[in-house]
Amino acid sequence: MAEPVLRLDGVRKSYNVGTPVEAEVLHGIDLVIEPGEFVALIGPSGSGKSTLLHLVGLLERPSAGRIALTGRETTTLDEDALTGLRGRALGFIFQFHHLIPAFTAVENVYMPLMIERGHPDAAMRARAMELLARVGLEGHEHKWPAQLSGGQQQRVAIARALSFDPPLVLADEPTGNLDTHSADDVFALMREFNRERGITFLVVTHDPRLAQRCDRVVELLDGHVVRDERIRPGAPS
Amino acid sequence: MIAPPFEWLVALRFMREGRAQSSLIIIGVTVGVAVIVFLTTLINSLQASLIDRVLGSQAHIVVRPAEELAVPSLPRTGTAIAARIEPRAQRLRSIDQWEQIYPLLERAPGVVAASPMVSGPAFATRGSASKSVVLMGVDPDRYRRIVKLHEDIVAGVFRLTGTDALIGIELAKDLGVTVGDKLRITTAEGGADVLTIVGVFDVGNRDLNRRWVFTTLRVSQTLLDVPGGVTSIDLAVSQIFDAEDISARLTSATGLQFDSWMRTNAQLLAALRNQTISNRMIRSFVVIIVALGIASVLVVSVVQKQKEIGILRAMGASRRRIMVVFLLQGATFGLVGSLLGGALGFGLLQVFATIYRNADGTPIFAPNLDPQVLAVACVTAIAVGLLAAAVPARRAARLDPANAIRHG
């Protein structure tokens, strides 16, 4: 059996440690995600979804427990190693699009490749153009983010997250700021990439409609996993 | 600095995005560098031409016989009397054994030329007009290496043989003489001779033009009654500011009296030194202001770019690379500002040189940009840019990416 893409063992996260307002936000999360899964992470506001995503995304460190990405234990890695692993193993899609305004759409898409390689090159440009066409943004490649609509920006962000075929893509309410129509589009796009390229997705969403279209739903409540259900047969296991 | 294009690309795009701030700070650096370049060039150039003018009619070092102290013959009964030591009454003295000492002086380290001289007071008479002058007996080939008198000849030739004489333009006017005329010289020692004027000079100093009369060593020795002797030896040195040190060294070696131009012009030099110190202070303040300007622009930029920094970090950019992005911005502000500032400073110098001129229409200073001044300004500006960027760059590098992203 293939190595799980992600394995969490007893992961806890506290904020403001050592101060009077210290609070534990995640209380021992166990979670295993297999390659190719499309997992929805749901739960009310404040339940710890973003926190969990940041821990998995190696942007923050857990207070306790262990996180393994593609079989690699991460809690013992130093800052530089975490940064490197983040660049190689993870794609991010955020709620607020988070494109870099000083770069054009196509430049934003190949930014992760450029960071990895150290400089831009023709191959990564070609790949970025191809991805933008794939997400339906042909003709918009050289626009600045500010010249694109919210839905278009989010598609650029998806293309960017997929620019190097990461094993795992983390999306934090990627459709949260979009109208229903754009939200459906963006969601469908992620689903397609998942099916076509076998890329694993962990998607935080508020939208029950969209959650229903995932393979598996994990629900958080007050920092506990209260539900973990495979809702779609045929998903890889 | 050779940086991989990723860092440069991000740095340049960030600067372009904040172009209002970037332009302002570059203007700031430009003005600062222009002020430094302008002031430094102006002061250096004015000082150089001032020193040049002073040394245009003066030896770097004048060697004279050791000062003889006349000790009063009265018994030492009190401090007041003991302090009454006076120079002996005037009488021209020759340097003892100057012919042995001369080659030593000529070969002393740092000395590039030496020229013996016999000088003393005399009267120049033409018809009924008579003027008090300083008779200066020199060897023209040696003397021209001390004072470039041959460049100052305005009529006739620079030549001294037989009973030739060179006189200043003012004296020529006062006596109504010109090249080819005869001049009668008499001295207190009882000497008298008739000389032929072969050249008229203008050393750029009215008083000297009125008083100097050059003859051969031999003629002066006879007129001033120092047969075979010389009253002083002029020296030229390779580094003019070494003159005082060389004087001190040679004084203790020979026991003769050495007067360097630096001692003779001590007040002028003190004034120049103060000018240099003021310039240095102005420069320091400009550097501090420029550094604060760059630092504040970058501090603001880091705050504005928190989100972008967070995204770049999330996509695998290390702390070090984020730091480099901001250091490059500081260095670029410094570099661009210093190049523009160098150009502006150069322009100001041209304008200044055109507006302010000497009475005779020549510029009062050379408006040339010393490449060294420009290079120092550039290197300093880049270093200041890097230093000023250090704090904001560290802040950018330490930014918590999760926090930056969460509060998008």
Ligand SMILES: Nc1ncnc2c1ncn2[C@@H]1O[C@H](COP(=O)(O)OP(=O)(O)O)[C@@H](O)[C@H]1O
């Ligand atoms: N940096 C932080 N410092 C202190 N508390 C935080 C921080 N980040 C998140 N929290 C708290 O953790 C809890 C979970 O937040 P979050 O993970 O953003 O929830 P969700 O994404 O599910 O809405 C909230 O109560 C929030 O206030």
Ligand SMILES: [Mg+2]
């Ligand atoms: Mg959230």
